[in-house]
Amino acid sequence: MINFTVPLFLTLKLSFVTMVFLFIIGIPFAYWLAFSGFRWKFFVESVVALPLVLPPTVLGFYLLMTIGGNSFIGQWYEGVFHKPLAFSFQGLVLGSFLYSLPFAVQPFQTSFAGVDRKFLEASWSLGRSRFYTFFHVILPLSRHGIITGCVLSFAHTLGEFGVVLMIGGNIPGITKVASVAIYDEVQSLNYGIANIYAAILLAFSFLILAGVYFINRRFIRTI
Amino acid sequence: MNVCLKKTWDKFKLDVTFQIPPGKITALFGPSGAGKSSILRLISGLEVADGGMIHKGEEVWYDESKAINLLPQQRSVGFVFQDFALFPHLTVERNVVYGIKEKARLGEVKNLLLLAGLSGYEHYYPAQLSGGQKQRVALIRALARKPEILLLDEPLSALDWETRRQLQEDLKRIIKQFQVTTVYVTHDVTEVYKLADYVVVLESGRVIKQGTPEEIFMGKRLSTRIQLVGKVVGIESDPIMAAVTVIHEGQYFKTLIDTEEILRLHLVVGDDVVIGAKSSDVILFKVLTRS
Numbered sequence: 421m422i423n424f425t426v427p428l429f430l431t432l433k434l435s436f437v438t439m440v441f442l443f444i445i446g447i448p449f450a451y452w453l454a455f456s457g458f459r460w461k462f463f464v465e466s467v468v469a470l471p472l473v474l475p476p477t478v479l480g481f482y483l484l485m486t487i488g489g490n491s492f493i494g495q496w497y498e499g500v501f502h503k504p505l506a507f508s509f510q511g512l513v514l515g516s517f518l519y520s521l522p523f524a525v526q527p528f529q530t531s532f533a534g535v536d537r538k539f540l541e542a543s544w545s546l547g548r549s550r551f552y553t554f555f556h557v558i559l560p561l562s563r564h565g566i567i568t569g570c571v572l573s574f575a576h577t578l579g580e581f582g583v584v585l586m587i588g589g590n591i592p593g594i595t596k597v598a599s600v601a602i603y604d605e606v607q608s609l610n611y612g613i614a615n616i617y618a619a620i621l622l623a624f625s626f627l628i629l630a631g632v633y634f635i636n637r638r639f640i641r642t643i
Numbered sequence: 644m645n646v647c648l649k650k651t652w653d654k655f656k657l658d659v660t661f662q663i664p665p666g667k668i669t670a671l672f673g674p675s676g677a678g679k680s681s682i683l684r685l686i687s688g689l690e691v692a693d694g695g696m697i698h699k700g701e702e703v704w705y706d707e708s709k710a711i712n713l714l715p716q717q718r719s720v721g722f723v724f725q726d727f728a729l730f731p732h733l734t735v736e737r738n739v740v741y742g743i744k745e746k747a748r749l750g751e752v753k754n755l756l757l758l759a760g761l762s763g764y765e766h767y768y769p770a771q772l773s774g775g776q777k778q779r780v781a782l783i784r785a786l787a788r789k790p791e792i793l794l795l796d797e798p799l800s801a802l803d804w805e806t807r808r809q810l811q812e813d814l815k816r817i818i819k820q821f822q823v824t825t826v827y828v829t830h831d832v833t834e835v836y837k838l839a840d841y842v843v844v845l846e847s848g849r850v851i852k853q854g855t856p857e858e859i860f861m862g863k864r865l866s867t868r869i870q871l872v873g874k875v876v877g878i879e880s881d882p883i884m885a886a887v888t889v890i891h892e893g894q895y896f897k898t899l900i901d902t903e904e905i906l907r908l909h910l911v912v913g914d915d916v917v918i919g920a921k922s923s924d925v926i927l928f929k930v931l932t933r934s
Contacts, residue, residue, distance in 0.1 A: 547788055
């Protein structure tokens with residue numbers, strides 16, 4: 421029974437931690453993307469969107485090159501923390517963060533940019549700073565985009581496979597998430613166990629998405 | 644307050660110089676596209692001019708030559724937007740307190756709501772209010788932070804005729820109570836007459852006249868004049884001339900004007916109008932009392 425819960429729990433933990441990082445870093449980043457007049461912004465936007473079109477193995481490969489034991493970052497990390505970054509949970513979080521970045525940042529950015537400018541101007545003309553306006557006007561009026569971004573990034577990490585396999589391998593309890601466990605079980609012809617993992621992931625993903633659509637509909641109705 | 648602003652957009656050039664008398668209501672009057680709303684945006688700092696200055700007494704809000712340009716947050720303005728721009732996610736009360744920074748002043752909100760006839764609506768959301776109520780919320784929200792200057796961008800244009808007429812009175816009453824310097828953008832001559840103490844007439848981005856409503860609309864300063872606000876109660880017209888009957892405090896006045904003018908003004912029964920006459924046109928009779 422332990423074998424079941426460990427990969428599932430690890431998957432949930434990875435998804436949650438990734439979502440939290442994406443929320444903390446993604447929101448200011450999306451604000452910058454939505455309101456900055458930086459002329460090379462399209463370049464940054466393209467980089468953010470890359471995981472949408474790139475095979476996960478490509479992202480995983482370059483990430484492995486970047487954080488692997490022979491790389492500068494990998495060696496620096498190992499020097500500081502005395503353990504490798506690749507094939508660790510932290511490495512997985514980094515990979516998932518990049519892999520799910522567009523799923524969080526794009527909904528955040530779209531909803532920030534969609535807030536009618538007149539509300540921002542009303543706030544400024546009432547003497548409130550951009551910082552105050554962000555927390556009291558932009559964030560509340562973007563809440564459905566923020567919920568969508570958080571949940572999509574959570575759900576997307578839940579279903580991650582290629583990147584995880586490339587930079588995490590399948591170390592039980594550390595990097596062997598549910599999607600990798602399914603692959604493993606099928607390789608070992610344990611279709612029954614694979615089916616249980618798959619069914620749980622399917623049901624979970626469906627429930628999450630249904631929840632997002634339900635909540636968003638309610639928010640849209642009340643505003 | 645002295646204002647001198649220059650700004651060029653793609654197809655429009657603004658070049659205006661005028662004054663805003665303190666404590667009075669100044670109307671920026673002119674047709675659509677004259678640059679009225681742009682001037683408010685420039686005064687409030689929501690847009691930046693290419694040149695000129697905005698001096699408020701000793702204070703400098705904007706001066707191109709000295710490279711001074713205060714942020715909207717640094718200028719003590721209250722801005723009432725054309726479509727009100729009430730925060731849809733905040734209740735009436737939260738909207739009104741939004742600009743109040745001093746905690747001690749939060750208690751004043753009750754009085755403000757009372758003043759605007761909005762007591763009992765504290766916990767309503769903007770979507771639950773009528774157009775007239777939204778307008779009043781927007782007005783007291785702008786006034787709540789005690790601005791040095793109140794800017795109103797066609798505040799009544801989004802409302803129907805009946806509401807507009809009633810709100811003109813409310814607006815004047817509330818603004819006068821605050822004794823705040825006000826700039827009021829409108830293209831409605833009746834509003835100018837009802838509300839303004841001073842008028843700046845604009846056309847194609849230029850000031851063509853400024854003065855009191857009487858000076859502007861009567862051609863010169865007059866010591867005696869007739870100037871009454873009334874309501875049209877009847878229009879009888881043929882293709883050339885029309886007889887318009889106006890009621891003012893129970894008195895009927897009938898006057899002839901070109902039918903073309905009626906069509907141009909879209910004048911209909913129920914409209915508020917101003918009846919004006921130069922003193923030279925006024926005849927006096929002594930009323931003889933029976934001895």
